[in-house]
Amino acid sequence: MQPIRHAVKKMAALALAASAALAAQAQDVTLVSIQSMTGPAAFAGAVFQKAVQLAVEEANAKGGIHGSKISVVERDNAGDKGQAINLTNQAIDRDRALMVIGPTTTADSLAVAPVFNEKRTPFIGFAGSDAILKAGPWTLKFRQGTDVDGPVLARYVLEKTPVRKVALVFDRTNEALIEFKNVFRDAFKAGGGTVVAEEAVVSSDTNFLPLATKLKSMDVDAVYLTSYAEQSANIVQQLRKAGLPEKVRILGSLAIVSPKFLSAAGKAAEGVIAISDYVPGMDRPLNKAFDAAYQARYKTEPDSYAATGYSLAQVVLATLREAGPNPTREKVRDAYMRVRNVPVVVGSGTWTHAERRPHYGALVLTVKDGQFAIAP
Known part of the structure; x- marks a missing residue:
């Protein structure tokens, strides 16, 4: 009888331990991150994913959130809107995500917002355009609107350089990049500048010699990309090869601020002026720790x-x-509406929002x- 009793107690202990493990697992906070980890926007999506994972690892190492560990399920939509919608439904219905991070691009965010x-x-995605908010109150934003960056760059150019006449070159296949162009254009003109031309490209274009020849013939002080x-x-x-x-000067939106631009452009990048929200080496405690x-x-x-x-x-x-x-x-949605003044490594170092419209400032770089x- 004694061995049987001992076996029963052991089985009960194992069952209790298993039950406790399941209970602990059930308390984990599940997030799903849908990014363009492959495809044309992988240069952003894959990096977004790495940075999110780093932040979550740090939080879990400190005990998680209210004692619960955070689990991030990674999904790749490869820059495809249809796949983004499919993964959204899976995240909601199958993965039972408490919250979803992503998608990477404005176009994909506009496609999935109605589903959420x-x-x-x-x-909460990476789209800068406020257009995603129109889908409803479950759409949350991290990035500030395109109306923040453009005026900062336009003001700097008009006040700090002799540039008064610009030609604009923009990717017409991306809503956010079109907005960047429009906001900069309007701010530059409002400040007394002149827009000589607006030239559209598409993301798959590689031959820009006709465009270069056209721009070379224009009377411009700068080209904004x-x-x-x-x-x-x-x-x-x-x-530059065409003789510009x-x-x-070459001016740019935050889309060009990447080591890939520097390595691909080489010496032609020297002197470029661009707007951004981050540069390595900033003398702030959180930035130093993150770097x-x-x-x-x-x-x-x-x-x-x-x-x-x-x-x-x-x-x-x-x-x-x-959220508690x-x-x-x-x-979680209600908690987001209350959150203000979060320390971040971009812009001024503090993120806040008013009715889901964030603000954290911008930097002019050269x-x-x-x-x-x-930039000086």
Whole structure:
């Protein structure tokens, strides 16, 4: 009888331990991150994912949120809107995500926003355009609107340089990049500048010699680019090879601020002026810690995309803390509405929002000796 009793007690103990493990697992906070980890926007999506993972690892190492560990389920929509919608439904219905991070692009965010709002699940993506808010109250934002960056760059150019006449080159296939162009254009004109031309490209274009020849013939002081980093680098190189004078400055939206732009453009990048929300080496405690941690984790220096992903994760973590123990999707959405003044590594170092419209400031950068630095 004694051996039987002992076996029963052992089985009961094992069952109790298993039950406790399941209970602990059930308390984990599940997030789903839908990013363009492959495809045309992978240069941003894959980096966003790494930075989010770093922030979550740091939070879990400190005990998680209200004693619960955070689990991030990674999904790749490869820049495809249809796949983004499919993954959204899976995240909501199968993964039972408390909150979803992503998608990477404005176009994908606009495609999935109605699904999240219909199914009453909060998501916070990387889109800058306020157009995503129109889908409903379950659409949350991290990035500030395009109306913040453009005026800062326009004001700097008009006040600090002799540039008064510009030609605009923009990717017409991306809503956010079109908005960047429009906001800069309007602010530049309002400040007394002249827009000589607006030239559209598409993301798949690689031959810009006809465009370069056209721009070379125009009376302009600068060319403003709002296309992604590697394409912008290609445009800059072809502009210079076509004979665009060095006195004609190159200006850029935050889309070009990436090590890939610097490496692809080479010497042609020198002197470029661009707007951004991050530059490595800023003398702030959180920035120093992030720069070191990212370098140690991924063996490469963080760029603006890494800083954006890490900062978005800080807002998500602050939201989960505000939601309290045993959060629901509705509690998370309501908590986001209350969250203010979150420390981040972008812009001024503090993220806040008013009715889901964030603000954290911007930096004007220039390329000097092959590196982005804060403009004088």
